[in-house]
Structures are given as C-alpha cells and as structure tokens.
Amino acid sequence: MSVNERLPSLPLLLDLLALRDKALAADSLNALAFAMANDLYPLLHYRQAVVLARRDKRFELLAISGLAKPAEDSPYLIWLRRTCPWLSARLPDDAPRWLAREELQPPPEIDDGWAEWWPAGVFCVPIADRDDQPLGLLLFLLDAPPTEPQAAALKGLWQTWAYCWAALAGRRRVVGWRPSRRQVLVVLGACAALLFLPVRQTALAPAEIVSHRAQVISSPIDGVIERMLVRPNQPVEVGTPLFALDETSLRSRAEVLGKEVAVADAELVAASQRAFDNPQSKNELTLLSSRAQQRRAELAAVQAQLKRALVTAPRAGVAVFSDPNDWIGKPVVTGERILLVADPTQPAMRIQLPVADAIGLEPGAQVTLFLTAHPLVPLHGEVLETSYQARPSDEGVASYQLLASIEGQPEQARLGLQGTAKLYGGRVVLGYYLLRRPLSTLRAWTGW
Numbered sequence: 001m002s003v004n005e006r007l008p009s010l011p012l013l014l015d016l017l018a019l020r021d022k023a024l025a026a027d028s029l030n031a032l033a034f035a036m037a038n039d040l041y042p043l044l045h046y047r048q049a050v051v052l053a054r055r056d057k058r059f060e061l062l063a064i065s066g067l068a069k070p071a072e073d074s075p076y077l078i079w080l081r082r083t084c085p086w087l088s089a090r091l092p093d094d095a096p097r098w099l100a101r102e103e104l105q106p107p108p109e110i111d112d113g114w115a116e117w118w119p120a121g122v123f124c125v126p127i128a129d130r131d132d133q134p135l136g137l138l139l140f141l142l143d144a145p146p147t148e149p150q151a152a153a154l155k156g157l158w159q160t161w162a163y164c165w166a167a168l169a170g171r172r173r174v175v176g177w178r179p180s181r182r183q184v185l186v187v188l189g190a191c192a193a194l195l196f197l198p199v200r201q202t203a204l205a206p207a208e209i210v211s212h213r214a215q216v217i218s219s220p221i222d223g224v225i226e227r228m229l230v231r232p233n234q235p236v237e238v239g240t241p242l243f244a245l246d247e248t249s250l251r252s253r254a255e256v257l258g259k260e261v262a263v264a265d266a267e268l269v270a271a272s273q274r275a276f277d278n279p280q281s282k283n284e285l286t287l288l289s290s291r292a293q294q295r296r297a298e299l300a301a302v303q304a305q306l307k308r309a310l311v312t313a314p315r316a317g318v319a320v321f322s323d324p325n326d327w328i329g330k331p332v333v334t335g336e337r338i339l340l341v342a343d344p345t346q347p348a349m350r351i352q353l354p355v356a357d358a359i360g361l362e363p364g365a366q367v368t369l370f371l372t373a374h375p376l377v378p379l380h381g382e383v384l385e386t387s388y389q390a391r392p393s394d395e396g397v398a399s400y401q402l403l404a405s406i407e408g409q410p411e412q413a414r415l416g417l418q419g420t421a422k423l424y425g426g427r428v429v430l431g432y433y434l435l436r437r438p439l440s441t442l443r444a445w446t447g448w
Contacts, residue, residue, distance in 0.1 A: 015043060016153060020160045029053075029168040033062035036138060036161055041065065043154075044146060047119055050139040052084055053169075059084040059137065079113040086110055087124060088137060096125040096158065098145035119143050125158055129166040136165065195431035200424055201360070205353040205399075207369055207421035209413055211342030212384075212405070215315060217242060219332040220308040223249075228324035233415070236313040236341060243327070243338060245309040250302055257299040264292035317341040320415060347413040349381055349404040351421045352393045356437075358400060359425040361386060367404040371419035374412040381405040383423070 019039055026032035033051040040049065049065040061077060090104065091097055100121040101114050118141050125138040138161075146154070179187070219225075223245040230242055268288040313319075321327070321339035332338070349369050353361075361383055369379040387401040404421070406413050 013153075016157055019157055023157075023160050023164045026164060026168065029165065030062060032161070032164055032168055037063040037065040040140075040154075040157075043150070044123075044140055044142065046123075047141040047143075049141070050080065051136065052139070053136045054088075054134045057085065059088075062136070076113075076117055079110075079117070083110050083113065084137060087122070087139075088126075091124055091126055094126045094128045094132060094134075096123065096151065096154075098123050098142075121145065127158070127162045127165055129162060135162065135169065195429065195434075197430045198427045199430050199433050201426060201428050201433060203353065203357045203359045203423045203425070205351050205357065205402075205421050205423065206393075206418065207349050207351040207404075208418045209347050209369075209371075209406075209415055210350045211317070211320075211340075211344065211415060212346040212348040212403075214317070214320070214340045214342035216337050217311060217313075217339050217341060219245070219334055219336045219338060220311065221245065221305050222331075222333050223309070224329060224331050225327050225338075226329075228327055230319045231324065232319065232321055234319050235317070236319055237316050238313060240313040242311045242313055242319065242341075244311070245332075247306055247309050250306050250309065254299060254302045254306065257295060257302060261292065261295040261299055264288065264295045268292050311338075313341050315341055315343075317343045318415065342415055344415055345409070347406050347415065348384070349379070349402075349406060349421060351402040351404060351423070352397075352399040353402055353423065354393075355390050355398045355400070356440075359423065361402070361423060361425055366424040368422045368424075369404075369406075369419050370422070371412060371417050373417055373419075375419075377410070377412055379410055379413060380407045 019035075022035055022039065023032060026035060033053075037049040037051045040046075046065070050061070051063040052059040053062050054060075059081060061080070086106065087099065090099060098121055101111070101118070102120070105111075106114060121142060121144070123140040123142050123146060125140070126134060127136040127138060128134050226244050226246040228243045230236060230240070236242070268285070271284045271288050318341070319339055320342050327338065349367060351367070363383055363385065365383045367381045367383060369381070371377070371379065381404045384403045384405055386403075390398045390400050393399040402423075
C-alpha cells in the first residue's frame with residue numbers, strides 16, 4: 001500500500017472537522033451522545049450505534065442511533081445492560097477494538113441476543129478522560145471491522161469526544177500527591193502520639209462582675225414600699241436613706257394603742273381609789289396593772305416599727321437593684337431582699353459553671369474573663385470559693401456558682417458587666433481532653 005493510499009482523503013478530513021466542531025458546540029452530555037450515535041453513519045455505515053455512560057460497574061444508556069428516546073423496559077435494552085459489562089471486560093485497555101462473535105464464544109444468555117439483534121461483530125470504542133478514568137462506551141454494530149485508514153483517521157475524533165464528555169460530565173482532573181501505605185501509618189502513629197500530649201484542661205462559663213464586699217438590704221418589717229430614695233448604681237454613704245415603707249397602717253395602730261394605754265391607766269387609777277373603801281377592788285389592781293403594761297409594750301413595738309420604716313445604708317458603697325418602679329407599691333415581708341450595697345473598689349467574678357462543662361477546680365485556679373463590652377482587654381484572677389451543690393441558674397441550667405478575684409484595679413471592671421470566663425484546671429492528656437464530653441454522654445446513655 002502506497003503512502004497516498006494510507007492518507008485520508010480531503011472529504012473525509014472535512015467531515016471529521018465538522019464532527020469535531022459539532023462535538024465542541026454540544027451544550028449537554030445528552031446532545032453529545034446523540035451526535036456520537038448518529039453523525040458518524042456516513043463514514044462507517046453501521047447498522048446501529050449505542051452510547052452508554054459508565055456508572056461504577058454498571059452502564060447507563062444515553063443514546064441509540066435512529067431513536068430519540070428508547071424505551072427502558074424493552075427486551076433489547078434489558079439484554080444490552082447485561083451484555084455491556086461482559087463486553088467491557090474483554091477490552092484490556094482504552095484502545096478501540098473489533099470484537100467478533102465467533103471469536104469470543106459468548107455465554108448462552110448473551111449469545112442468543114447477539115444472534116437475534118446484532119451482526120457478526122461490534123466495534124467497541126472506550127471513552128476515558130485524561131487520567132484514564134472510564135467515562136463510557138461507544139458500540140458500532142458492523143458486518144466487518146473498519147479499515148486501517150479509517151481507524152487511524154477516527155483516532156482524533158475519539159479523543160475529541162472523550163474531552164467533550166469529561167467537560168460536560170463535570171469530571172475534574174485529580175492531580176496531587178497520594179500517600180503510600182507507610183506514610184499513612186507514620187501519620188496515624190504521629191496522631192496517636194499526639195493524643196498523649198499533656199494539655200491544660202479548660203472550661204468556658206458565663207460570668208458577671210460583682211462586689212466581693214456586698215451587703216444585702218432586706219425589708220425590716222412586713223409592709224408596702226412607698227418610695228425608693230436612691231437610684232440604681234447611686235453612690236451612698238453610711239446613713240443615706242435607701243427606701244421607705246408605707247407608715248399609714250402603723251401610725252393608725254399606734255394611735256389606737258395610745259388610746260388603749262390611756263384607758264388602761266384610767267381604769268387602773270379608778271381601781272386604786274376604790275380599793276381604799278372596797279376590799280374586792282384590790283384583786284383587780286394586779287389584772288389592770290398587767291393590762292396597762294401590755295398596752296404600753298404593744299405601743300412601744302409599733303413605735304419601734306415606725307422607726308424602722310425608713311431604711312438607711314449601713315455602709316458606704318453603690319446601691320445595686322433593678323428599676324425603682326418595680327418596687328414602688330410592692331408588698332414585702334420581713335427579710336425579703338430589696339437591694340445590695342456593694343463596694344465598687346473590690347470587684348470580683350461570679351461564674352455560673354454548667355454541670356455538663358464542669359472540670360476539677362480547686363481554690364486558687366486561674367480564671368480569665370473576657371467582657372462583652374471590652375473583649376480585647378481580658379481580666380485575670382483566681383477562684384476564691386465554689387458552691388457545694390449545683391443549682392438552676394437564671395437560664396434554668398444546673399450550674400455551680402463560683403466566686404473569683406480580679407487582679408489589680410482595672411477601669412473596665414464595672415459592677416454588672418457580663419462576659420465569658422475561661423477556667424483553667426489541671427493538666428491531662430490530649431486524648432482525655434478531646435474525648436471527655438463524648439465519653440460522659442456515652443455513659444449517660446448506656447449506663448456503662
């Protein structure tokens with residue numbers, strides 16, 4: 001065969017260029033598969049062309065020449081899905097190959113369908129991307145294999161179709177380093193060794209700045225608050241009036257008791273005068289004298305309550321309480337907390353540590369407080385005391401209450417500011433630090 005006979009003709013080259021341009025212009029994989037199944041007929045004159053996409057170990061039909069949408073439940077397609085994996089196993093590489101029925105000797109379940117629907121042979125063209133990852137399979141049903149010049153001329157078309165298929169299917173080329181088994185074992189060993197690295201145990205909890213020296217001011221008697229005489233966060237001195245209770249009922253009772261004392265004294269004087277002439281009146285003197293003393297004692301008690309109706313500050317500090325309007329007109333009982341008189345020069349941290357986040361803490365453990373108002377200026381201190389028993393916090397979460405000191409006299413440590421406290425416990429291995437919460441949850445659910 002001469003060189004000119006091995007070279008493709010000019011019309012063939014033009015047809016191949018047109019097919020490549022059409023493949024590059026396809027906007028979807030289905031459009032590309034339809035072109036692959038139908039556009040090559042003028043060159044190969046096949047009986048039928050089948051385009052299948054590879055999904056792991058199975059094949060999905062995309063297009064059949066001459067059909068717009070084949071029926072999925074037809075006997076031919078059911079046989080075709082069973083035959084394609086068998087054919088693919090006969091392709092040792094990604095090169096196109098002619099498979100003849102008489103040379104393959106297929107099993108009976110495939111041979112019967114081949115004899116009924118297919119000619120003597122099939123020209124198989126595997127479609128793969130640049131990383132040799134299989135994308136699909138193209139089958140041309142021919143009576144004879146393509147000639148050598150045809151196969152050589154179509155090689156570039158197969159590559160163009162594979163490139164367009166990979167682009168439309170969204171396949172990404174995997175380029176990178178793949179570790180060896182030894183490297184994987186080394187990395188796993190290093191991670192296991194890191195689990196024994198000693199780290200410091202920490203916990204986060206909400207916190208608030210309070211005064212280390214604060215005195216509770218409660219109601220001295222039962223009554224109704226008439227007015228609040230200070231404002232929240234107002235500085236007070238010793239003896240500064242804080243609030244006043246309503247004195248109306250007490251003054252009325254004192255007036256009535258005053259009248260009762262006068263009546264008792266008058267009865268006692270009259271009985272004393274009658275006792276000179278009537279011996280029986282002497283027996284009444286003791287009873288009337290006791291009754292007069294009782295009335296005086298009751299009057300003295302009411303007068304003492306009147307003096308306590310105005311509550312003053314027992315020490316200097318800042319008045320800490322909520323809105324005054326919440327207290328005016330509110331009935332209170334003896335001992336009910338009304339406000340605090342706190343010393344702003346001795347701030348401290350009050351920490352609510354949830355039970356689920358609790359760690360082993362001892363007095364003297366370090367604490368760092370990050371205030372919401374000043375997140376870039378943390379406050380440092382030490383745990384002073386911890387509660388023995390967990391109680392529900394304001395949010396309803398069972399928590400331990402801790403009191404911690406604040407080092408120095410920072411300006412941003414104003415009473416009432418809130419933030420997040422970081423508590424530092426003892427040192428543990430990293431594995432225990434990471435698995436403590438999962439293990440606690442597992443034991444709570446399983447009881448192990």
